[in-house]
Amino acid sequence: xxxxxxxxxxxxxxxxxxxxxxxxxxxxxxxxxxxxxxxxxxxxxxxxxxxxxxxxxxxxxxxxxxxxxxxxxxxxxxxxxxxxxxxxxxxxxxxxxxxxxxxxxxxxxxxxxxxxxxxxxxxxxxxxxxxxxxxxxxxxxxxxxxxxxxxxxxxxxxxxxxxxxxxxxxxxxxxxxxxxxxxxxxxxxxxxxxxxxxxxxxxxxxxxxxxxxxxxxxxxxxxxxxxxxxxxxxxxxxxxxxxxxxxxxxxxxxxxxxxxxxxxxxxxxxxxxxxxxxxxxxxxxxxxxxxxxxxxxxxxxxxxxxxxxxxxxxxxxxxxxxxxxxxxxxxxxxxxxxxxxxxxxxxxxxxxxxxxxxxxxxxxxxxxxxxxxxxxxxxxxxxxxxxxxxxxxxxxxxxxxxxxxxxxxxxxxxxxxxxxxxxxxxxxxxxxxxxxxxxxxxxxxxxxxxxxxxxxxxxxxxxxxxxxxxxxxxxxxxxxxxxxxxxxxxxxxxxxxxxxxxxxxx
Amino acid sequence: xxxxxxxxxxxxxxxxxxxxxxxxxxxxxxxxxxxxxx
Numbered sequence: 001x002x003x004x005x006x007x008x009x010x011x012x013x014x015x016x017x018x019x020x021x022x023x024x025x026x027x028x029x030x031x032x033x034x035x036x037x038x039x040x041x042x043x044x045x046x047x048x049x050x051x052x053x054x055x056x057x058x059x060x061x062x063x064x065x066x067x068x069x070x071x072x073x074x075x076x077x078x079x080x081x082x083x084x085x086x087x088x089x090x091x092x093x094x095x096x097x098x099x100x101x102x103x104x105x106x107x108x109x110x111x112x113x114x115x116x117x118x119x120x121x122x123x124x125x126x127x128x129x130x131x132x133x134x135x136x137x138x139x140x141x142x143x144x145x146x147x148x149x150x151x152x153x154x155x156x157x158x159x160x161x162x163x164x165x166x167x168x169x170x171x172x173x174x175x176x177x178x179x180x181x182x183x184x185x186x187x188x189x190x191x192x193x194x195x196x197x198x199x200x201x202x203x204x205x206x207x208x209x210x211x212x213x214x215x216x217x218x219x220x221x222x223x224x225x226x227x228x229x230x231x232x233x234x235x236x237x238x239x240x241x242x243x244x245x246x247x248x249x250x251x252x253x254x255x256x257x258x259x260x261x262x263x264x265x266x267x268x269x270x271x272x273x274x275x276x277x278x279x280x281x282x283x284x285x286x287x288x289x290x291x292x293x294x295x296x297x298x299x300x301x302x303x304x305x306x307x308x309x310x311x312x313x314x315x316x317x318x319x320x321x322x323x324x325x326x327x328x329x330x331x332x333x334x335x336x337x338x339x340x341x342x343x344x345x346x347x348x349x350x351x352x353x354x355x356x357x358x359x360x361x362x363x364x365x366x367x368x369x370x371x372x373x374x375x376x377x378x379x380x381x382x383x384x385x386x387x388x389x390x391x392x393x394x395x396x397x398x399x400x401x402x403x404x405x406x407x408x409x410x411x412x413x414x415x416x417x418x419x420x421x422x423x424x425x426x427x428x429x430x431x432x433x434x435x436x437x438x439x440x441x442x443x444x445x446x447x448x449x450x451x452x453x454x455x456x457x458x459x460x461x462x463x464x465x466x467x468x469x470x471x472x473x474x475x476x477x478x479x480x481x482x483x484x485x486x487x488x489x490x491x492x493x494x495x496x497x498x499x500x501x502x503x504x505x506x
Numbered sequence: 507x508x509x510x511x512x513x514x515x516x517x518x519x520x521x522x523x524x525x526x527x528x529x530x531x532x533x534x535x536x537x538x539x540x541x542x543x544x
Contacts, residue, residue, distance in 0.1 A: 197517075253528065272520055273516035290527070298538070302538055305541075316534075316538070321535065325531065
């Protein structure tokens with residue numbers, strides 16, 4: 001007798017993988033717990049032990065629910081649902097230590113800061129930042145460090161050897177470079193590169209913090225946190241004045257080096273660290289970044305000169321260029337106060353800053369924005385089109401770009417680049433409108449929204465705990481959309497709607 | 507050993523490249539400042 005098998009509900013394998021990622025986030029909460037224990041912050045230690053248990057148990061529950069179906073193959077759509085679902089649930093759970101710490105005015109503010117950390121944006125609504133416990137500061141910077149690499153990458157590295165669906169989840173987190181044939185090895189290589197730099201960067205930044213006059217143990221913590229934030233192009237800092245707090249050229253120059261490196265593509269890191277050092281000057285992303293940075297630096301500097309804000313070339317570099325490169329790499333470190341942008345910089349410099357923040361760093365890096373790869377592809381496509389018009393109709397020319405290897409520029413690459421850039425522009429426009437609806441002038445709203453859309457973190461003064469809840473929610477969603485590059489979050493939305501529709505039909 | 511040397515050389519190359527981007531900022535600041543002086 002022939003039996004018809006009931007189709008498997010894909011929700012179960014999705015739950016299994018989301019559970020694995022959530023468990024890794026719970027385990028991670030033990031690190032700030034250790035820091036709290038070292039500094040005798042007993043209440044914060046208890047908070048982290050409690051929230052780590054809740055997060056791990058939630059993850060274990062989800063994993064248990066889907067354990068039987070763990071070897072079921074996921075489609076690309078389902079892989080992206082896992083990635084965006086884990087980011088959603090992860091944000092809610094990672095906000096628990098913030099909520100219990102008493103440093104936030106509402107749970108929405110906690111979720112905003114977690115999403116800002118995980119997406120490496122760097123805007124924050126935390127209260128009394130200058131007197132935070134070391135445990136909470138550690139958690140803020142761990143979130144931004146892990147978010148830069150990606151939480152799927154974290155789970156693939158440390159918690160699973162399972163290959164089924166791994167690449168699809170990896171792509172769902174807006175990373176599509178394969179350093180090795182399989183996604184698990186690629187994820188491990190990403191973490192290896194990050195940990196090598198963690199050691200080097202923490203050492204350099206600790207020396208920089210010592211030279212700025214901090215006590216040794218504080219210099220180590222600040223050095224490590226600033227490095228983690230720079231590498232992830234995050235923008236969080238332990239003090240409310242951000243990098244301005246240190247008043248140190250050494251700290252400023254060292255952070256520029258680390259956030260520029262952090263904005264490089266992981267495939268580029270892998271190539272350079274494997275001995276292909278020439279890749280740095282041949283890669284389309286580094287060329288595009290250098291060209292756009294040069295143009296925007298000239299515009300910003302000219303704008304600042306016109307506004308007559310800074311008295312000499314050194315001040316122009318330390319204030320003008322620093323904010324610009326911080327914005328262009330989507331880091332968000334600041335050496336001025338937020339309100340100075342609006343009151344002192346003038347429209348020309350602010351225009352250049354908005355463009356820089358939207359352009360962003362490299363694809364498959366910790367940076368946000370359109371990404372230099374897409375900007376380079378669009379520019380090359382325009383160049384090819386103009387060239388084609390000048391050639392006789394019978395001639396066929398093939399345009400190539402160099403990204404790790406020579407790649408022929410295809411229509412699908414151009415279409416994909418235009419689609420994502422259009423999605424960023426639409427999101428930026430809608431966010432700016434909502435900001436204006438909340439009562440902020442166009443310039444301020446556009447600046448802040450460019451910062452949110454590009455996952456930058458520079459602020460002109462819009463993002464405060466006092467801003468309307470609907471604007472907080474808008475920025476939170478835009479950060480999420482921008483980091484996962486739209487498709488994963490939209491697929492999750494479509495998946496949920498389809499499930500609800502099916503339930504209603506029954 | 508060869509792999510460690512390769513990683514170290516790669517690290518230094520990236521550090522120099524990143525530090526090199528600051529030249530853009532310095533040149534722009536000096537250039538624009540100079541133009542204003544004229």
